[in-house]
Amino acid sequence: MALSADESARLANLLGQYGDQIVKRWTDNVSSSLAGRLSTAELSRQIQELHTSLRAALDQRAVGLFDEVAVELRAVLSELSRARARQGFTATETAISVFALKDALLEHIDVSGAGPEVMRDYVAFTGLIDEMGLLTFETYANAREELVADQAEQLLELSTPVVKIWEGVVAVPLVGTLDSARAQVVMERLLQTLVDTGSPYAIIDITGVPAVDTQVAQHVLKTVVAARLMGADCIISGIRPQIAQTIVSLGIEFGDIVTKASLADALRHALRLQGIETARRTGRREA
Amino acid sequence: MTAGLDVGTPQAQSITRDEDVVRVRQLVRTVAVAIKLSLVDQTKLVTAASELARNTLVYGGGGDVLVSVVDNGRRRGVRIVFADQGPGIADLDLALTDGYTTGGGLGLGLSGARRLVDEFDIVTAAGEGTRITVTKWSR
Numbered sequence: 361m362a363l364s365a366d367e368s369a370r371l372a373n374l375l376g377q378y379g380d381q382i383v384k385r386w387t388d389n390v391s392s393s394l395a396g397r398l399s400t401a402e403l404s405r406q407i408q409e410l411h412t413s414l415r416a417a418l419d420q421r422a423v424g425l426f427d428e429v430a431v432e433l434r435a436v437l438s439e440l441s442r443a444r445a446r447q448g449f450t451a452t453e454t455a456i457s458v459f460a461l462k463d464a465l466l467e468h469i470d471v472s473g474a475g476p477e478v479m480r481d482y483v484a485f486t487g488l489i490d491e492m493g494l495l496t497f498e499t500y501a502n503a504r505e506e507l508v509a510d511q512a513e514q515l516l517e518l519s520t521p522v523v524k525i526w527e528g529v530v531a532v533p534l535v536g537t538l539d540s541a542r543a544q545v546v547m548e549r550l551l552q553t554l555v556d557t558g559s560p561y562a563i564i565d566i567t568g569v570p571a572v573d574t575q576v577a578q579h580v581l582k583t584v585v586a587a588r589l590m591g592a593d594c595i596i597s598g599i600r601p602q603i604a605q606t607i608v609s610l611g612i613e614f615g616d617i618v619t620k621a622s623l624a625d626a627l628r629h630a631l632r633l634q635g636i637e638t639a640r641r642t643g644r645r646e647a
Numbered sequence: 648m649t650a651g652l653d654v655g656t657p658q659a660q661s662i663t664r665d666e667d668v669v670r671v672r673q674l675v676r677t678v679a680v681a682i683k684l685s686l687v688d689q690t691k692l693v694t695a696a697s698e699l700a701r702n703t704l705v706y707g708g709g710g711d712v713l714v715s716v717v718d719n720g721r722r723r724g725v726r727i728v729f730a731d732q733g734p735g736i737a738d739l740d741l742a743l744t745d746g747y748t749t750g751g752g753l754g755l756g757l758s759g760a761r762r763l764v765d766e767f768d769i770v771t772a773a774g775e776g777t778r779i780t781v782t783k784w785s786r
Binding site (some may be wrong): 416540571573577578601603605606609610611612 | 665676689698713763
């Protein structure tokens with residue numbers, strides 16, 4: 361409980377009596393901290409909204425931010441910090457939007473020479489404002505975490521394309537770290553593309569995988585087995601000399617799976633299996 | 648067996664999540680490149696570190712990695728220590744057998760990592776955690 365019922369009433373009074381001045385001062389304080397990165401109209405609307413919902417909560421004798429009657433205020437605060445997080449403002453800039461109310465209030469409370477009850481009031485008011493600030497902070501952090509999680513998911517989608525490189529041949533160029541989550545995405549994509557294109561051959565290219573350890577190998581082997589179950593043959597390409605030596609030392613067996621040094625070799629192999637021979641045109645050379 | 652003086656400040660990395668295995672790999676690669684290990688040796692060391700770091704996470708329940716540069720007077724090398732406070736390994740010979748696994752992997756991580764490095768030292772007992780020290784020397 362930040363406030364007593366009486367303090368709540370006095371703060372409501374204060375906010376009502378000096379409403380316009382407080383909102384103006386509050387807006388100016390926030391505005392200077394954001395250095396013009398938010399339009400004045402947008403900012404005034406937000407502060408006005410905060411002021412209105414704070415007053416509404418206090419009019420119903422809210423004694424703390426987590427009071428039942430303060431539900432509207434909490435919603436407004438959450439909305440504000442979510443918007444700030446999405447627009448790329450820092451946590452400090454977001455919290456200042458709330459804390460700036462303290463200065464604005466202080467102008468209308470005569471602290472000098474005032475009795476202890478005025479001081480007690482001010483401490484209680486700032487206690488409530490602190491609660492509001494902490495809520496914005498928490499919401500801000502959550503919003504940012506959601507953003508990061510979304511981006512990680514998008515990255516996962518981006519980094520695993522399955523491309524058709526010839527009639528009957530699809531390729532998956534793997535780039536970066538192949539963890540379980542990505543291996544799952546790769547396998548699903550590859551199997552679906554095999555069905556969609558009716559391709560009998562798939563090439564898994566690991567040129568962009570910096571280290572092939574047993575986990576990577578196991579994921580690749582599982583994908584190959586799954587593709588085989590669907591009647592498709594897999595070729596693993598992009599095995600560089602240092603990777604080949606490491607695989608041998610580790611003791612990983614690729615069994616009867618065809619492996620090639622480069623994607624070009626793998627494609628040539630797949631074409632040959634289909635009975636397609638590539639040859640340079642003899643006779644007159646094209647310009 | 649583990650002769651050689653530590654050169655420079657050892658770099659530490661704790662392992663508590665999957666992403667930390669990637670960080671260990673990057674740290675080891677940076678150090679290996681800095682002391683000019685050949686590309687093959689870099690790859691072998693990074694792969695061994697990847698296996699052991701994942702073991703630390705999966706079987707040891709997380710732990711710490713210390714990467715340092717060592718010098719035995721003639722050559723320089725990278726020494727990596729993986730330490731966890733997990734359940735330890737009860738039967739070390741069995742754990743070092745190719746194809747033996749208790750976790751559904753290929754069963755090549757520990758034995759393979761031993762073949763990828765020049766020096767491999769393991770201290771473990773059931774209930775007392777595991778401490779693995781590996782070293783790769785430049786040629």
